[in-house]
Amino acid sequence: MFDGINKRVVSMWFPRLASDRVLRARPVDGPFALTLKADNTERIYCLNRAAERVGLSRGMSFADARAFCPDLISQPARPDLDAPFLAVLRRWATRYCPWVGYEGADGLVLDVTGAVHLFGGEPGMLADMHARCARAGLELRLGLGETRGAAWARAHFGNPHSPLTELPVAALRIEDRMVTALQRLGLRRIGDLATAVRAPLARRFGPELMLRLDQALGHVSEPISPEGEPPHYATRMSLPEPIGLTEDVMGVTARLLIPLCDKLKAQEMGARRLCLTLRRVDQGRQQVELRLAAPMHDPNRILPLFVRGVGEVAAGFGIDQIRIEATLVEPLPAQQIGSRHSSPDQLNDLITRIGTRIGLENVQRFLPADSHIPERAFSIAPAAYSTPERGWSVRRSRPLCLFPPESISASGSQPPAQFRWRRMRLTTGRATGPERIAPEWWLPDDKWRSGVRDYWKVDTREGRRLWLFYTPQNPGWFVQGEFT
Incomplete structure (x- = not known):
């Protein structure tokens, strides 16, 4: 209660926002989960009720989840798409009141003061919210209260009309370590905390705990800032x-x-x-x-x-x-115009002109990659959606023309004096090398599993400058590139 006004706040929590977003477009019968990589481990990010019923939970390692449930259907999570989806829900929620803000990454908060009578009272408004989300395939949990903190607590740990003092202290939006410490002191419910002596708790846990308690009980106001509509261009x-x-x-x-x-x-x-x-x-x-x-x-x-x-x-x-x-x-922030640096505008305009004919995805550029394997030392990306990077940093030169290895008839570990390649008889004039390149054992690649390669730069008397390599573990010579 603030300034004599009976404030009413609704907290809308979508506990399965990410999975509901995916399943709305492509329903699945049975356990389903979204996975996200964290700490070098693929873990469950969000899951449906069927997956929870077989014993899966958020944060579980994906390998363990597959062991528990071999029939689990999964796909990578896309948090970048969940945020726009929540923005659509926020805009939809303005049908109940104009003051709608975000509550974390999976919730909304509404100041419905003075608007509940338009829906037949509070029970009618909450029922309408539940019904519409159910038809849209969204799981929704609601909380109602005179403060933002109370509404959030009831949505996450109770029901819209749960007594606030009976809810656990975790409902105060405090850190897990603080919740554990309070439980060890015997303060398990909000009511226990409200009747405890404040000064020792403030000294031990800092001002955040008391602030969250006062916000939930209505002793300290907590504003709701509605999100403005994005500019329309x-x-x-x-x-x-x-x-x-x-x-x-x-x-x-x-x-x-x-x-x-x-x-x-x-x-x-x-x-x-x-x-x-x-x-x-x-x-x-x-x-x-x-x-x-x-x-x-x-x-x-x-x-x-x-x-x-x-x-x-x-x-x-x-x-x-x-x-x-x-x-x-x-x-596109404003930039100072100067003559020292060349502008990429002409190149971007050229890419756009070509892209309108063949598609922007088909105008591509080479980007350096972190690998000493010649075939993996670059990646190809659409020029419109990537930025040029600095060139490759290599100690020895590489041929501009690189192709799959082509076998030639030769013996010995030194470059052959004469050999045939592409129906041409060539004579070695000068050979520079060898440069030994070992396979990247941590990556699966059948072409490089045979072992090391000794690369030579060979200048032929006929004018060809070739890149040859020799495989000592399985003796043989190959041509893989040509210098220009």
Whole structure:
């Protein structure tokens, strides 16, 4: 009770948020769990009721879980997708009241003061919440109280109307070590703690314990901060007369891009994906999607990238409305303009132009990898979704042209004086080496399980500069690369 106002707070806890999110899209009959790697061990992150009934629990090692339940269905957890899903639930919860905030990674807190009568009272509101979440396939636990702490305690350790003093001290949102210490002192319930002498407890456990107790009992206020709606980056224009020429559509698009990019700049954001929607007079709609290789908020750079897509639009009897929206944005802080450093804008624009034709995922770049094995010393990633890194750091040069090992006829551990390769007879002029490379025993690779390789750089009299290696454990010579 604060300032004479009978405050009412609801805590919504989704104990299986991660697994419910996955099972909503693809239901599973039987035990199901999501796994996440922690401390170099794959552990259960979230699971359904069927998995709990067979004895599985959160934090259990995945190997032990499979031993307990061979029929367990699992997949990797995606916490990065759980957060947006909770954001959708937060927006849905605003149907009950405008003051809705987050309560950890799997809960919401609602200040429903003055709104319960719209749903027939508190029982009607709670029943409606339960019913709607059940239809959506979400498990929900609710807590109700005059304070945020009391509502949270009832949602996690009781029911919406549990007596607060009868709940365990863990319901005060304190650390596990503090809970254990209080239980050893015989303080197991909130009521026990409320009637105990405060000064010794404050000296031993610090101010946090007393603060959490006072917040739950209503002696100290705890505000609920609603999350504001994220900025919406979209502009549109209704035209008095239909248009159909590419030049006219591009002219309107240019005008719409200016306020859109101004808003992006003000928020220090850049558009990564844009959608141009063209409404025809027959109410038909056509869309031109533009995916950018890097976040942008410069209308002069974005506009020319729409030319190809707009040119393929069938205008019909004319277009009477144009709307452009940034459907995916990323942070793009302001940077000082200078002449010392070269700008990557031209490269990003080129990647975008090529990506609109063949797809951004198909424009790739090589990135160095931490491995001394030639085949593993690089990785391939989409250029639009990766950043260039520093070059490889190797003591000896590597060929730019690398291919699977090709056997040649030769004997001995020294490079052959003459050999045939790809139907060419070659003569060794100079050989530099050997460089011994051992396999990475901790990784499964049948090609390298045979043992070490001795690499030689061979300059032939015919002008070829080849990279050869010799396998001492199973004598043989191979060509694997060519220097340019």
